[in-house]
């Protein structure tokens with residue numbers, strides 16, 4: 001079978017007419033970020049901010065037209081209302097004041113602080129830390145939200161036991177889902193988990209920006225962002241676009257040695273985001289049967305690296321089967337067994353982050369510029 005090409009997709013889309021404009025979506029220049037790989041198609045339908053979600057029928061028509069093509073295995077079309085240089089739709093009217101600089105952005109309305117949880121690479125337990133940290137902060141009485149921005153492997157819905165999709169009351173802003181005392185939304189709730197993640201560049205950024213600005217987060221004391229792993233363009237742009245109060249870097253003892261975490265540090269430094277510090281995950285192995293402690297991946301590297309790099313060491317999270325079982329089972333340990341030593345490690349982390357937030361004036365986001 002001949003493979004599906006971009007031209008095939010564009011030809012099909014050029015037959016989809018926007019009834020309001022009486023022109024097809026390709027001629028109108030609405031198709032952005034088209035990617036076609038092994039029959040999997042993704043693109044953004046970029047509409048004017050004021051049209052917003054009213055264009056959902058058009059998005060569906062586009063998906064249908066592409067799915068009808070021979071060789072099309074899946075289609076992901078997202079509606080975006082972001083124009084280059086413009087603010088996201090929900091905020092287009094929010095303030096009429098002249099802006100101090102293009103690189104400076106306001107945080108989402110009614111959210112006091114946005115904190116990124118990042119890692120130099122995948123699989124170090126970044127999402128596990130983000131989820132349990134968010135729940136621990138909520139248990140301390142902070143109004144907390146969690147945004148799963150990990151486009152490469154969104155795992156927050158599974159870890160929080162969330163099913164279904166977020167809804168919208170007004171047709172403009174999405175309502176976050178609720179679990180374990182926190183508000184949460186995941187890029188995974190908006191896409192089919194079985195669908196390959198072939199979104200790229202601007203499309204991903206637009207979707208993430210919308211999840212930050214076009215979700216009813218308020219009122220929140222803190223919004224935790226589970227960042228995509230690594231230090232590529234998507235991460236850099238996110239760090240630039242969202243005014244972050246600070247970043248938490250998660251690393252395992254062996255990755256510290258492999259400098260992945262250092263790259264993360266460098267990225268935040270470059271974007272002038274304060275680094276709250278490094279967390280050592282999978283630090284000490286505690287045998288669930290006999291309680292014996294072992295240091296499978298070495299131990300203490302994060303503390304040393306933090307000292308060397310001049311940033312704070314935020315604590316150690318033990319490698320424990322209960323952490324894996326609870327987070328993979330949708331009932332994170334910080335909620336399920338808050339008095340366990342493993343949950344207490346997350347509580348201690350939450351207390352340090354809360355202290356950092358209280359110490360800094362998070363009403364004024366740090367200036368984010370590029371060197």
Ligand code: ADP
Pocket residue numbers: 119121122123124125126127128129153155229281282283317318319320321322323324325327328
């Ligand atoms: P990342 O977000 O960095 O890709 P995850 O948070 O998805 O990593 O974790 C990867 C796997 O490791 C998951 O199955 C998770 O349950 C497990 N895991 C993470 N941290 C721990 C820990 N401290 N103890 C035991 N298992 C852990």
